[in-house]
Amino acid sequence: MAFIEHSSSKTxxxxxxxxxxxxxxxxxxxxxxxxxxxHEVRRQYxxxxxxxxxxxxxxxxxxxxxxxxxxxxxxxxxxxxxxxLTVGFIVFGFMSNVVNESANLFANEAIAIRQxxxxxxxxxxxxxxxxxxxxxxxxxxxxxxxxxxxxPANLNILLAIPGFCLMVISAFSVALIIGPIAARFRDIxxxxxxxxxxxxxxxxxxxxxxxxxKRAAFVNINPFFHYLEIVRQPLLGQTPSSLNWxxxxxxxxxxxxxxxxxxxxxxxxxxxxx
Amino acid sequence: xxxxxxxxxIVDIPIYGAxxxxxxxxxxxxxxxxxxxxxxxxxxxxxxxxxLSLTLNxxxxxxxxxxxxxxxxxxxxxxxxxxEPSEGRVxxxxxxxxIFDLGFGMDPYSNGWDNMLxxxxxxxLSLQQTREKxxxxxxxxxxxxxxxMPLRTYxxxxxxxxxxxxxxxxxxxILLVDEAIGAGDAAFLERAKxxxxxxxxxxxxxxxxxxxxxxxxxxxxxxxxxEHGKPRMLGEVxxxxxxxxxxxxxx
Numbered sequence: 001m002a003f004i005e006h007s008s009s010k011t012x013x014x015x016x017x018x019x020x021x022x023x024x025x026x027x028x029x030x031x032x033x034x035x036x037x038x039h040e041v042r043r044q045y046x047x048x049x050x051x052x053x054x055x056x057x058x059x060x061x062x063x064x065x066x067x068x069x070x071x072x073x074x075x076x077x078x079x080x081x082x083x084x085l086t087v088g089f090i091v092f093g094f095m096s097n098v099v100n101e102s103a104n105l106f107a108n109e110a111i112a113i114r115q116x117x118x119x120x121x122x123x124x125x126x127x128x129x130x131x132x133x134x135x136x137x138x139x140x141x142x143x144x145x146x147x148x149x150x151x152p153a154n155l156n157i158l159l160a161i162p163g164f165c166l167m168v169i170s171a172f173s174v175a176l177i178i179g180p181i182a183a184r185f186r187d188i189x190x191x192x193x194x195x196x197x198x199x200x201x202x203x204x205x206x207x208x209x210x211x212x213x214k215r216a217a218f219v220n221i222n223p224f225f226h227y228l229e230i231v232r233q234p235l236l237g238q239t240p241s242s243l244n245w246x247x248x249x250x251x252x253x254x255x256x257x258x259x260x261x262x263x264x265x266x267x268x269x270x271x272x273x274x
Numbered sequence: 275x276x277x278x279x280x281x282x283x284i285v286d287i288p289i290y291g292a293x294x295x296x297x298x299x300x301x302x303x304x305x306x307x308x309x310x311x312x313x314x315x316x317x318x319x320x321x322x323x324x325x326l327s328l329t330l331n332x333x334x335x336x337x338x339x340x341x342x343x344x345x346x347x348x349x350x351x352x353x354x355x356x357x358e359p360s361e362g363r364v365x366x367x368x369x370x371x372x373i374f375d376l377g378f379g380m381d382p383y384s385n386g387w388d389n390m391l392x393x394x395x396x397x398x399l400s401l402q403q404t405r406e407k408x409x410x411x412x413x414x415x416x417x418x419x420x421x422x423m424p425l426r427t428y429x430x431x432x433x434x435x436x437x438x439x440x441x442x443x444x445x446x447x448i449l450l451v452d453e454a455i456g457a458g459d460a461a462f463l464e465r466a467k468x469x470x471x472x473x474x475x476x477x478x479x480x481x482x483x484x485x486x487x488x489x490x491x492x493x494x495x496x497x498x499x500x501e502h503g504k505p506r507m508l509g510e511v512x513x514x515x516x517x518x519x520x521x522x523x524x525x
Contacts, residue, residue: 007363268358
């Protein structure tokens with residue numbers, strides 16, 4: 001049996017190999033984090049009749065209210081506006097939940113981290129999977145809206161799969177970066193939550209670029225916009241622009257590489273920070 | 275091969291108080307200090323372990339004794355790989371099971387069966403491994419139909435039995451145990467003792483931190499006396515305990 005070494009060695013080789021080992025061991029325990037993620041979602045709504053569908057119902061009520069009201073404000077037809085709004089809310093909701101939760105990720109698991117041998121990436125996988133479960137629940141609103149206001153059914157919808165994959169990989173990477181920083185600096189979570197609020201309003205979710213032709217450049221420098229588009233457009237039966245694909249793909253590669261290096265570098269400190 | 279090798283380790287645990295953890299202080303420190311980097315020297319830290327070397331091989335049963343805060347729990351966490359040492363290195367070979375807090379990982383709103391899975395995962399078992407042990411755990415806990423009820427409906431003793439039954443179902447090469455294992459009524463304690471003895475005999479290496487001399491004498495062959503993070507004495511269990519008790523009595 002091989003020896004496992006824990007040392008104060010501070011070379012990039014040590015950092016990257018232990019970081020890689022952590023990510024790999026975490027992935028190997030996928031059954032456990034899938035179970036725990038499901039358990040956490042169920043637990044939150046224990047003894048309620050609707051269970052996890054409360055998350056979905058909350059969102060549905062908001063979409064219905066805003067859809068009815070804003071379609072009037074923006075002079076949009078409700079049968080195109082409501083599907084647009086629905087998908088926008090669900091997809092942006094996934095991204096914003098991951099970012100917000102990753103800021104509390106390690107602090108919330110502090111006791112577990114000091115007690116058990118689970119690799120630290122385990123908690124990141126669990127967070128992402130829990131958000132995927134919530135996303136899947138919320139897709140029922142999308143299906144409902146589809147039944148009410150038929151969206152052109154075509155094969156474009158399949159493009160949502162690679163789009164969603166890019167979004168999940170980036171979300172995982174972002175959590176690997178924000179998690180350790182927020183564990184160390186406790187001012188980060190409130191900063192992040194106010195930033196995400198700003199992004200909610202400056203990302204075209206309940207308005208479209210056609211509402212603000214003079215601010216198109218402003219929209220294009222928003223990374224959330226491109227991830228939103230590569231999932232939203234296919235779900236609406238459209239194709240995202242090549243700019244959306246290129247920027248989202250490049251960002252995914254950059255964020256993943258950065259996240260791997262960053263997490264590997266600071267991984268061993270996290271236990272001391274929480 | 276099963277073994278633990280600890281080479282001259284130092285463990286500094288940083289203390290983040292009201293001030294030093296905030297972003298503001300770090301930015302201010304950077305602005306006033308000139309170079310934009312975090313300076314480790316400015317941070318307050320506690321030296322939890324100070325220059326410890328240790329080698330353990332298969333069959334070793336080591337008891338850790340010392341005051342509260344002497345570094346016993348920290349040492350167990352370093353051996354488990356939870357804390358990486360600030361200096362020196364730790365090499366371990368073999369499957370490790372840390373048993374620090376029996377009830378940790380359990381959820382009052384879940385039933386007994388789900389809690390077996392939850393606690394099993396936190397002990398490092400896979401979902402599959404835990405499922406295979408569930409019948410055995412159920413039998414040992416003697417909770418019967420209560421296992422279908424949420425944990426919050428259990429009495430303290432029943433919850434402790436379940437926690438004990440799960441924690442002792444772990445088989446590992448290296449067993450790291452913090453504080454006493456004891457739960458439940460007299461009849462249960464007798465069976466608990468047999469089970470704990472078996473778990474300890476099955477393990478390749480045991481490191482056990484406790485304030486109860488009787489348990490250390492019963493399970494351990496050697497003892498390490500820690501004082502302020504420094505090894506004060508390492509040797510045969512009764513000698514170390516006697517020296518430690520003398521020091522405590524004369525203090």
